[in-house]
Amino acid sequence: MIKTNFKFSGVRGLENAILLSIFLFLFNLIFPVHDVFVLALIHEGIVFFTIYFLYNYLHQSLVNKLDAPLSLVLNIGILGALLFFILSIANSAYEADINGKISFNFFNSLLSILLIFLFIASIVYIFTSFRELFFLRQKKDPSTYFNTMLVFFALSFFSNILLLIDPNLDYPHSAFYVVSIVLICLNSIRVAWIAFLTKKQKYYLLGLSIILSIVFGLAFSLLIDSKIVRQMIYTFSPGLHTVFSLVMIYGTIYFGVIFFITLFHLPTAEAFDRKAQEVASMMDITKLITQVFDFKELADTITTMTTQACNSDSAWLVTNTNNGIELNSVHKIGYVDANAVSNRLLGSGDASFEQIEVIDYDSLFGDKKFVEHHFHSVAVAPLTMHGKINGYLFTARTRGNSFDTEDRKSLQAFAYYAAVALENAMLIKESIEKERLEKELDVARDIQRKILPAVVPSTPQLAISALFVPAFEVGGDYYDFFELDEDNLGFVVADVSGKGISAAFIMAEVKGIFESLSKIVQKPSELLTKVNGVLKGNLQRRDFVTAVYGVINKKTGKMNFSRAGHTPSVLCREGKVERLQPPGIGLGLDFTNSFSNSLKEMEIQLKNNDIVVCYSDGIPEAKNSLGEDFGYEKFEQIISDNCGKNLDEISNLVMQDLSLFSKDHPQHDDITLVLFKWKQKQ
Amino acid sequence: MAEFNVNLRGVGSVSVIDVKGYLDAHTAPELENVFNRLLDQKQYQVVVNFDDLKYISSAGLGVFMAYVETMRENEGDIKFSNMKENVYNIFDLLGFPILYEFFKEENEAIKKFSGPEQS
Numbered sequence: 125m126i127k128t129n130f131k132f133s134g135v136r137g138l139e140n141a142i143l144l145s146i147f148l149f150l151f152n153l154i155f156p157v158h159d160v161f162v163l164a165l166i167h168e169g170i171v172f173f174t175i176y177f178l179y180n181y182l183h184q185s186l187v188n189k190l191d192a193p194l195s196l197v198l199n200i201g202i203l204g205a206l207l208f209f210i211l212s213i214a215n216s217a218y219e220a221d222i223n224g225k226i227s228f229n230f231f232n233s234l235l236s237i238l239l240i241f242l243f244i245a246s247i248v249y250i251f252t253s254f255r256e257l258f259f260l261r262q263k264k265d266p267s268t269y270f271n272t273m274l275v276f277f278a279l280s281f282f283s284n285i286l287l288l289i290d291p292n293l294d295y296p297h298s299a300f301y302v303v304s305i306v307l308i309c310l311n312s313i314r315v316a317w318i319a320f321l322t323k324k325q326k327y328y329l330l331g332l333s334i335i336l337s338i339v340f341g342l343a344f345s346l347l348i349d350s351k352i353v354r355q356m357i358y359t360f361s362p363g364l365h366t367v368f369s370l371v372m373i374y375g376t377i378y379f380g381v382i383f384f385i386t387l388f389h390l391p392t393a394e395a396f397d398r399k400a401q402e403v404a405s406m407m408d409i410t411k412l413i414t415q416v417f418d419f420k421e422l423a424d425t426i427t428t429m430t431t432q433a434c435n436s437d438s439a440w441l442v443t444n445t446n447n448g449i450e451l452n453s454v455h456k457i458g459y460v461d462a463n464a465v466s467n468r469l470l471g472s473g474d475a476s477f478e479q480i481e482v483i484d485y486d487s488l489f490g491d492k493k494f495v496e497h498h499f500h501s502v503a504v505a506p507l508t509m510h511g512k513i514n515g516y517l518f519t520a521r522t523r524g525n526s527f528d529t530e531d532r533k534s535l536q537a538f539a540y541y542a543a544v545a546l547e548n549a550m551l552i553k554e555s556i557e558k559e560r561l562e563k564e565l566d567v568a569r570d571i572q573r574k575i576l577p578a579v580v581p582s583t584p585q586l587a588i589s590a591l592f593v594p595a596f597e598v599g600g601d602y603y604d605f606f607e608l609d610e611d612n613l614g615f616v617v618a619d620v621s622g623k624g625i626s627a628a629f630i631m632a633e634v635k636g637i638f639e640s641l642s643k644i645v646q647k648p649s650e651l652l653t654k655v656n657g658v659l660k661g662n663l664q665r666r667d668f669v670t671a672v673y674g675v676i677n678k679k680t681g682k683m684n685f686s687r688a689g690h691t692p693s694v695l696c697r698e699g700k701v702e703r704l705q706p707p708g709i710g711l712g713l714d715f716t717n718s719f720s721n722s723l724k725e726m727e728i729q730l731k732n733n734d735i736v737v738c739y740s741d742g743i744p745e746a747k748n749s750l751g752e753d754f755g756y757e758k759f760e761q762i763i764s765d766n767c768g769k770n771l772d773e774i775s776n777l778v779m780q781d782l783s784l785f786s787k788d789h790p791q792h793d794d795i796t797l798v799l800f801k802w803k804q805k806q
Numbered sequence: 807m808a809e810f811n812v813n814l815r816g817v818g819s820v821s822v823i824d825v826k827g828y829l830d831a832h833t834a835p836e837l838e839n840v841f842n843r844l845l846d847q848k849q850y851q852v853v854v855n856f857d858d859l860k861y862i863s864s865a866g867l868g869v870f871m872a873y874v875e876t877m878r879e880n881e882g883d884i885k886f887s888n889m890k891e892n893v894y895n896i897f898d899l900l901g902f903p904i905l906y907e908f909f910k911e912e913n914e915a916i917k918k919f920s921g922p923e924q925s
Contacts, residue, residue, distance in 0.1 A: 621864035623831055665875065666868030670900060689900040709901025713871060722904050751860070753892070 137181030144174040145241060152237050152360075161288050171361045172281055175248055182252040193260055193317050194325055200253045201336050203246045204375060208343040210239065215350040240360050247371045254374055260317040269314075273307040277370055280304050284362035297366075304370055312378045315385050322400075323393035326386050333382040340375030347372060398433075402534060405429045409541050419549035423453035426517070426542045431455050433534040434503070434527065436519040441542060442466050443507070443515035452515070466518060469504060476513055480505040480536050482527045485520070501526040505539035509547045517542055561624075568598035568628035572794075575635050581605050581613060583678050587801040589771035591779065592794070593742075599794030600627030601740045602634060606642040611679050614642045617738040617798050618671035619690065626667075633662060634669055648673045648686040652711065653720040656688070660715045668712035672738050681730035681802045686723055689713065691744065692756075694737040694763055695728065701764040703756075704728070704736075732804035735771070737763055742795035743778070749788040758785075771799040811858075812836050814843070820851045820916045826858035829866035837866070841873045850882025853915040857888040862896055874906070883907070885915040 148170045155163055186196070258270055283297035321329060346353055347369050358365045389396075409429065412422055423441045430439040438457035442449040449470060454462045469483065470476070485499040499520040507515040517539040521527070527535070572594060580588040590603060600620030608614050616638050620630045637658050638651075645651040652673055659669065672693055674685025685693070689710025695702045706726040709719060730736070739759075746754040762781055766774050775797050782795070810833035811826040821844055829837065844852060854870070874884045887909040889897070897903065909915040 619864075621868055623865070664872075666865075666872035668864070668868065668871065668900070691899065707901070709904050713901060714905050718904055722901055 137177045137179075137184065141174055141177035141181060144170055144177065148174060149237060149241075152233070157359075161285075164288055165285055168282065168285060168361060168363045171244075171364050172278070175244060175364075175367065178245065178248045179252055182249055183255060186252055186256050193257060194321070194329060196253050196257060197329065197332060197336070200250050200375070201332060201339070203250050204336055204339050204343065207243065207246050208339050208346070210242070211343055211346045211350070211353055214239070214356065215346060215353055236356055236360065240357065240364070243357070243368060244364065247368055250375065251371050254371075254378060257317065257378075258311060258314055261320060262314060262316060266314060269307070269311055273304065273311055276300055276304040276307055277367060280366045280370065281363035284366060287362070301366065301370075305373055308370070308374045308377055312374070312381045315382055318382065318386055318389055319396065320400075321393075323390075323397050326390055326393050330383060330386045330390070333379040333386060337376055337379035337383060340372050340379065344369060344372035344376060398435075402433045405433065406537065406541070409538075413541065413545045413548060419546060420452055422545045422549070423542065424455070426538055426545070427453045427455035430517060430519050430535060430538045433538065434519050434531040435521075436503075436527075436531070437522045438462075438499075439517070439519040440466070441507075441515065441517050442470075443546060444513065449515070457520070462518070465499070465502065465520070466516070469502070469518075470516070477504050477506050477516065478513075480532050480539070482532070484526070498522065500524065503527045503532065503535055505532075505535045507539055507543035507546055509543045514543060514546050564625045565596070565598060568625045569594060571625075571628040571632055572598055572600075572602075575602060575604075575632055577604055581607060585681070585803050585805060586613070586676060586678050587771055587803065589775055589797075589799045591775040591797040593779070593791065595623075595742070595791045595794050597623045597792070598625075598628055599623055599740075599742060600631050601742065601794035601796040602631045603738075603796050603798050604635060604638060606639065608642060608646070608675065611677050612646075613676050613678055614673070615676065615738070615798070615800075616642075616671055616673045617690065617740065617796060618669055619740045619794075619796075621666075621668045621670075630663070630667060630669065634659075634671075638673070646675065647725070648675060648684055649708075649720075649723045649725045652686050652688045652708070652723060656711045656715065656719050659712050663712045668710045670710045670741075674738075676730075676800065681734075681804070683728045683730055683736065683800075684725060686725050688723065691739060691741050694735075694739075694760055696735040696737070696763050696767045697731060698733075699764055699767045701760045703760070730800075730802035732802065733768070734802045735763065735767060735774070736800040736802075738796075738798045740794060740796040742791070742793040743782065743797065745793060746782050746786045746791065746795070747789050748786050754782060754785050771801050774799060810836060812840050814840050816849075817853075817912075817916050818920060820853055820919050821849045822853045822855055822912060822916070824855045824858065828861045829859060829869075830861070830863035831865035834865045834869050837869050838872070841869065845873070845876065848880070850877045850880040851919045852877060852882065852884045853909075853912055853919075854884060854886050855888050855912050856886060856890065856893055859890070859893055862893055867897070867900065867902070870906070883919070885909060885918065887912045887915045 148167075151167060151170060155167075255270065259266070280297060280300040283300050286293040286296060318326070318329065347357070347365070348354065354365065357368060409422075409425065412425055427439040427441055431437065438455060440454040440457055440462040441452045442462075443452055444450075449466060451459060451463050451466070480503065482501055482503045485502050500523050502518060502520040505517045506513045507517060517535065519527075519535055576592055577590070580590050582588045588605070592601065592603070594601075600622060602616070602618045602620065604616050606614035606616075618631075618634055618638075620627045620634065622630075634655075637655050641651055641654050641658075645654055652671065655671070655673075663669075668689070670690035671688045672685060672690045673688075674683055676683045685704075685706075687693070687704075687706050687708045689708060692703045692705035695704050704726060706724040708723040713719070728736075743759055744754055744756045748754075758781070759778065762778050763774065766777055769777075778797060779795075809827040810829055811824075813824040813826070815822050815824070823837070823840055825837065827833070841852075844850070870884055877884055885907045886897070886902075888911065889908060894908070897906075897908070902908075907915070907918065909918070
């Protein structure tokens with residue numbers, strides 16, 4: 125029943141160990157003395173497996189302590205000291221007693237068994253801790269060495285039994301024991317984890333290890349020398365005594381080794397600390413780069429870390445801009461000084477450092493004290509991205525040695541990170557700017573869409589078709605119709621110079637002006653002159669508006685119009701096209717009399733099936749992939765070829781030809797096409 | 807995409823600006839920089855040589871409008887020369903020839919500055 129419960133795994137280690145301990149306890153109560161071979165063998169077996177299961181259990185529970193080797197060492201120390209304490213008490217107490225005469229009464233044997241359990245638990249805990257320390261920070265799997273040692277521990281444990289058969293058979297035990305010690309020595313050398321401790325921890329460990337080495341040494345000597353202790357444990361179980369002594373030897377040797385190795389590590393402890401800190405700050409910075417959008421904030425971190433990593437007194441970071449250099453961050457140096465030094469070194473942006481360089485400050489500037497700080501040497505690293513230098517990271521020392529290779533490497537690394545961060549920040553800025561522009565364009569498109577008329581005021585006699593195709597960058601085209609009175613229809617086709625939101629706003633302004641003036645002024649030339657006058661105060665010098673304004677009498681078909689710098693209109697009569705280009709300069713070009721003087725009016729009496737076309741320069745100036753213009757001729761040809769078709773068909777044909785022509789070229793300007801067709805009353 | 811080049815040279819007291827390529831909203835600031843420099847140096851007599859200009863947009867035209875007034879107020883002017891027909895047509899359509907002087911050759915424009923203003 126019980127046997128089936130013993131699974132030789134660590135899973136139920138604790139239960140098995142407790143079960144065996146109870147078994148062991150009962151066994152010892154029944155057989156206080158077990159010098160018969162069979163009894164001794166069974167007893168040893170029970171002791172061994174108690175230790176084995178306890179070891180398995182502790183080994184599992186200690187795994188999560190691996191991050192803090194020092195606390196592990198401290199635990200070992202406390203238990204070691206406890207063991208030593210108990211051993212010494214036991215030693216002195218029994219010696220004070222009746223000089224080695226031990227009576228095996230019930231109380232004594234109970235006490236000794238409890239003590240034995242305490243010993244077992246302690247040494248197993250200590251040994252398991254050794255095991256964890258042994259495996260700590262090992263790159264290759266060293267379990268073979270350790271397991272070999274375990275095997276020899278077990279052999280030493282059981283070889284004691286042989287003495288019961290023949291007292292002369294002690295050499296196997298001695299041999300195993302010696303081999304175990306040799307293996308302990310070999311395994312004690314694996315103390316790589318010491319290197320990863322900080323300087324402070326190393327000092328701590330140094331003190332602790334020498335004390336522990338001595339404590340374990342003394343405990344071992346007590347175990348061997350003190351008759352009473354030896355007798356107590358040995359009579360209980362010779363194997364336990366062996367393991368106990370082996371663990372004590374392990375402790376003595378291991379902590380001795382730790383002491384010396386820590387001692388040798390001390391001189392490099394500081395350098396190691398620095399390197400570790402560098403690695404940590406590099407990791408921080410990598411994290412920062414992806415999180416921080418504000419370059420200045422990151423630059424501050426970089427300069428601070430640079431001074432730490434390079435062990436320098438100051439650091440500052442500059443970026444190249446269009447007009448020279450810009451100071452982004454300073455650490456332990458004033459803005460003015462940093463600026464002065466960088467300007468001295470970089471000249472006025474002409475000089476550049478392609479790679480990291482260390483400058484002997486004194487030899488360069490002599491005793492000239494142009495800044496408050498007097499530096500001994502300055503190191504500068506370029507922030508290079510895609511072969512372009514975007515800035516520099518400086519670091520400077522006021523005294524001491526110049527920068528060595530390690531310092532340069534650190535500086536280079538930080539400069540590289542700064543370059544990446546700078547690139548990131550610029551990309552983010554660009555994308556925000558792009559988004560802003562796109563939003564702006566959306567607003568402009570929205571304005572334009574709302575400004576243009578939703579329906580065309582066609583009549584049975586006057587067919588009207590209007591087509592508008594906005595460019596990606598809103599162009600500023602505008603067309604509109606005004607019902608002036610029962611008979612007269614005013615129309616305007618205009619194009620505002622420039623693009624985007626500014627063009628859209630001018631367009632809105634122009635619409636307002638035309639809308640209000642068209643109700644007051646009938647004559648097209650007069651109206652355009654008035655519009656020009658209103659625009660005088662409202663237009664920037666560089667902006668202008670071209671427009672065609674006309675009035676059609678819906679009853680008679682008489683059309684009157686003027687052109688202010690706009691693309692000429694086209695009249696198609698019986699398959700022949702005629703360019704209607706009355707003189708006139710663009711609105712906003714001139715605010716003197718030259719404008720009104722230049723402006724002429726044109727009057728046309730429309731005949732049946734006459735087509736009048738007004739359009740914006742988006743049509744003739746549409747480009748193909750070779751950069752050639754669509755041109756006026758091609759456009760007029762389409763009109764004349766299709767004169768007989770209805771207006772929507774004609775505008776569709778124009779758009780078809782246009783998109784064919786410029787199929788590989790994005791439309792860069794708005795396209796407006798307004799057509800009128802006159803049907804004479806029969 | 808569109809390439810634009812601007813070059814400034816002095817012929818006597820007249821500044822000649824050579825424009826080359828495509829002058830549009832994106833490249834106009836380059837030309838503006840040149841004009842700003844001229845204003846800084848108080849150079850008001852300007853001839854723009856269009857010999858190598860392939861295209862001009864409304865934003866390009868706006869540059870001349872922005873500066874011509876200042877030039878004229880200081881007894882200078884902006885005159886145009888060596889314009890290709892397609893470029894001239896754009897100026898013509900807008901009515902520029904009424905407001906600006908156009909010359910076939912750069913020399914004539916320069917001469918116009920240095921010559922006595924009889925007309």
